[in-house]
Amino acid sequence: MKGFFHKALIIDLANKKYHAEPIPDEVFENYLGGKGLGVYLLLKRCRPGTDPFSPENPFIITLGPINDTNIWGSSRYGVFTKSPLTGIFSEAYSGGKVAEPISRTGHDAIVLEGSSPGPVFLEIDEKTVIFHDASDIWGSDSYRSQDLITEKVNRKGAGVLVIGPAGENLVRFASLVNNYWRCAGRTGVGAVLGSKKVKGLAFHGTKRREVAQREAVEGFRKEWTKKGKNHPYAYSYKTFGTPGLVSAINNAGAFPTRYWAEGVMEGWENISAETLHTKFSVKRRACNRCFLACGRLTTVTEGKYKGLTIDGPEYETLYAIGGLCLIKDLGEIIYLNDICDRLGIDTITAGNLAAFAIEASIRGRINEKLAYGDAECIASLFHKIARKEGIGAILAGGIRRAAKEWSLEDFAIHVKGMEPGGYDPRIYKGMGLAYATSDRGGCHIRSTFFRAEASGMIPADQIEGKAELFLDFEDRLIVHDALIMCRFYRDLYQWNELLKMVEMTTGMDLTKDQLRRIASNIQTATRVFNMREGITRADDTLPKRFFEEPIGSKKSIITREDLERLKDDYYMLRGWDKEGIPLKMPPCID
Numbered sequence: 001m002k003g004f005f006h007k008a009l010i011i012d013l014a015n016k017k018y019h020a021e022p023i024p025d026e027v028f029e030n031y032l033g034g035k036g037l038g039v040y041l042l043l044k045r046c047r048p049g050t051d052p053f054s055p056e057n058p059f060i061i062t063l064g065p066i067n068d069t070n071i072w073g074s075s076r077y078g079v080f081t082k083s084p085l086t087g088i089f090s091e092a093y094s095g096g097k098v099a100e101p102i103s104r105t106g107h108d109a110i111v112l113e114g115s116s117p118g119p120v121f122l123e124i125d126e127k128t129v130i131f132h133d134a135s136d137i138w139g140s141d142s143y144r145s146q147d148l149i150t151e152k153v154n155r156k157g158a159g160v161l162v163i164g165p166a167g168e169n170l171v172r173f174a175s176l177v178n179n180y181w182r183c184a185g186r187t188g189v190g191a192v193l194g195s196k197k198v199k200g201l202a203f204h205g206t207k208r209r210e211v212a213q214r215e216a217v218e219g220f221r222k223e224w225t226k227k228g229k230n231h232p233y234a235y236s237y238k239t240f241g242t243p244g245l246v247s248a249i250n251n252a253g254a255f256p257t258r259y260w261a262e263g264v265m266e267g268w269e270n271i272s273a274e275t276l277h278t279k280f281s282v283k284r285r286a287c288n289r290c291f292l293a294c295g296r297l298t299t300v301t302e303g304k305y306k307g308l309t310i311d312g313p314e315y316e317t318l319y320a321i322g323g324l325c326l327i328k329d330l331g332e333i334i335y336l337n338d339i340c341d342r343l344g345i346d347t348i349t350a351g352n353l354a355a356f357a358i359e360a361s362i363r364g365r366i367n368e369k370l371a372y373g374d375a376e377c378i379a380s381l382f383h384k385i386a387r388k389e390g391i392g393a394i395l396a397g398g399i400r401r402a403a404k405e406w407s408l409e410d411f412a413i414h415v416k417g418m419e420p421g422g423y424d425p426r427i428y429k430g431m432g433l434a435y436a437t438s439d440r441g442g443c444h445i446r447s448t449f450f451r452a453e454a455s456g457m458i459p460a461d462q463i464e465g466k467a468e469l470f471l472d473f474e475d476r477l478i479v480h481d482a483l484i485m486c487r488f489y490r491d492l493y494q495w496n497e498l499l500k501m502v503e504m505t506t507g508m509d510l511t512k513d514q515l516r517r518i519a520s521n522i523q524t525a526t527r528v529f530n531m532r533e534g535i536t537r538a539d540d541t542l543p544k545r546f547f548e549e550p551i552g553s554k555k556s557i558i559t560r561e562d563l564e565r566l567k568d569d570y571y572m573l574r575g576w577d578k579e580g581i582p583l584k585m586p587p588c589i590d
Contacts (some may be wrong), residue, residue, distance in 0.1 A: 001025050002212040003505035004033065008041065009107040011122065011129055013196055014055065014114035016529030018129040023108060024143045027443035028506070030587040032482035033064035035091060036522045037109055038080030039529060042089070043589055045111065046530040052084035052188075053170060053195040055115040061102065061201075062110075065505040068103035068209050070221045072228065073489040075099050075288040078481065083187040084195075085172040085349070086441045088530045090187040095287040095486060096179035098203070106207030111341035116197040120151050121162075126205040134199040138168060141342040142177040145200055153373030155204045162200035163190040164344025166386040170194055171396040173349040177341065179313035182287075185346040187418065187440055188398075212344040212507030220500060224492070228291045233491040237294040238284060242315035245422075249319075252454060253552040257323040257419075258372065259355035260413045260543075263424050263551040271322045271330050276313075280330065285311055292488055298334060305331045312339045313347075316444075319422030320351025324360065325378055330375035332375035339379055343386040350385070352419040354378045356402065356412060365406040366391060413543045415442035416535070423450040426546055426556045428460050430470055433566040436540045439526040445487055446475040463562050467569035474505045475519035482522060521586040523574065528582065528589060537580040540567055 004023070011018045023037070026498055031040050038060055045058045059081050066074040077099045083090035100553030102110070106126040118132040137148050142164040149160050157440060160178060167174035171197050174190030175183040184190075211217055228234045236244055240459040246268055249255045253263040269275060276282060276298065285295030299309040313321075313333050321327055321336050340347045361370040368391055384392025394402050399419060403412035413419060415435045421444025425432030435442045444450070449470050453460040458469055493501075495512050503509050510518075527535075542563060550557045568578065576582050 001028055002210050002507045004028055004211070005108050005207070007104050007107055008109035008111055008112045009105070010113065012114050013112055013116040016131045019432050020107070027588055029338070029508070030518060031525070032479070032502070032506075032518055033108055034062055034078050034484035035080075035478065035481035036518065037524075037545070038062045038078055038091060039522060040588060041109060041111060042080050042082070044445050045113070045524060046082055052082045052087065052192060055113070055196070057082050057170070057192060057195075059112040059189070059192050059196060060109055062484075063099060063103050063108060063481055065209070065211070065478070066485060066501055067099045069217055070289065071217060071501060072221060072224050072291055073486040073493070074483075075290060076484045076486055077102055077246070078484055079184045079189045080177060081189055081192045081449055082533075083440065084170070084191045085188040088416060088441070088535060089439050090189060090192075091481075092184035092186050092189045093442055093484065094176065094178055094182045094183035094184040095290075095489065097288045098159035098161060098178045098182075099484070100201040100288060101157060101205065103209055104205035104207050105203055106205060107195045108384035110201075112193075112196060112198065114533050115195065116337055119197050119199055120201065121200040122198065123153055123202045125203070126207045128167055137199050139165060141182055142344045143163065143342055146177070146180060149200050149202050153202045153204070155202075158202050158204040160200060160202045161216065161342075163193050163198075164386070165344060166343045166345045166396075167191050167194035168199070169386060169388050169396070171345060171385060171388070172398045173346045175344050175346050177344055181341055183341065183346070186348065186443070190344050211505045213504045216500075216504040220504060220505055223531050225291065226294070231492060234292055237292040237488060240273040240277070241296045242293045243276050243296065243313065243318060245315040246272045247274075248320055248454065248476055249423065252427055253556070254424040254450075256422055256424055258326060259324050259352075259359050260545060261549075261551070263427060263453065265323045265326070265328075267328045268323075270328045271318050271333060276330055287486070290486065292486075300331050300334055303331050305335050306320070308334060308338060310334055310338050310341065317347040317351070320348045321354070321378070324351050326372040327375055327378070328373065336375060336378055336382065339382050341587065342581045343382060345382065345386065345569060348421065349398070349419055350382060352408060352413065352512070353385070353399060353402065354381055356399065356408075357391065357395060359411065360406050360408060363408070365408060410544050413545065415542060416539055418442045420444060424551065425558050426551050427543060427559050428453045429463065429562060429566070430458070430460070430466050432542055432558045432563055433467065433470055433570060436563060436567065437541055439523070439530060445477070447477060448487065448490060449473050451491070456501060462567055463484055467573055469567050471570065471573050474523070475516045477491055478519040478522050479515060482518065520574065524576075524582045524586045525589060527576070527580070528586065531581065537567070537578075540580060
């Protein structure tokens, strides 16, 4: 089978040894690569009940068959482990310019096992793994760490991944950072790397992925170069990036505000894409092999943050730090975004926890005096989290731990220990199903189903038939993650395009039903992993406030009955029983 190197690199950190292990064709036939390969390896190499911070928890990086090809949108890598934030299946993805050098090492997966006795960074090519002492880098922020490792490796085109101080200190929502601002942010993958005393990884090599139909790949690229120029979704990303959602989601009344108490942020125009592009210096920025260029390389041009540059802020940061914390100045959001990136913490969880701490302060559950809209107060909080200092030590453990400590468990907003994205399920009912059933906790990108509801493809309040359309969205995006494809090409590449990609790269001539079966294998395998860790139907639920606390002029909620109906339909369509237990084990899984 083409499109794969057919091997995983297994690295023993404790003994500084490494070897390659073959991956059978049947694994790729049933799971493709990316997420499919990640969950397959995780099930094989992570025993049930493993502590996420123990040496026995593997840290897995995977690629898919389209990586390092000329297919537009093929610039992402995936990370898989057991999450220290949720205690269940963990996946995180990032773009930028690193997937290609990872692929050039000639491996479909890199698996880190054990724990190093002291700080190291790894240099990986097609022949060797070099264990570099990282004692002098340990403690550096993510930007400086990338610079130092790049300088030490001294190889043109090397790709570098690092953790910041938060990962070193085992903050349970620490991220993995590359190309300064690109982050595999959610579920705490950076903390797992920190527990292994690995400050970073550098990749370079000369191996090229062999595809089945190289001429067809080039033809496909040319076809979409033309189509992309005038595609409305491409135009939207090029013009506004993800901040363009601020106006749309506020107008729908689904923009989480004041720690999920409201669906519209007063003064949201001040943090909109329009304001970003008129009051700041903004340049479009693209990952490798991308014509969308959704990134906004933004520089503050006036005020106390003048000269500060980041790639962003993205919509999810604008909702979490802007909406939830009522920060209405874009310069301040950029400042806080920069702190998170330097420290190596996920902005979604960080913003949620800051707003939660503010509410705890208002309610007299903590002694600290915290206030909405106070950027310096939130900045201090982020630094305390990274250092695990004072209140930061509690918040560094994640929302479940903080809520229990402060007796605010019914008030806290999370699913399985992770906070949802910026689309309120009291308005978008399908997002309620997405959050409740997501295999990594409250995740918005497993299906991005708000797009179906916001566009009128299906009414936001409709329950009947919603799970069927939801499954189509989820299956298609699981294939994106198995290839690994940038999620923002979801509106361009439909099933026919995905089938072409699989055939061009791997040689497998599949039908849509067969490709959906692969997606189902992957989703069922993640369910099996989570069941081993104790997940049941009862865990596939939403925070109490979404059921009981209405928002907006229509006093919108999602009822428990509607969610249970959606779950019944979803489980049935997935081939699971009423309790969410798969009726048949996925292939290649013991």
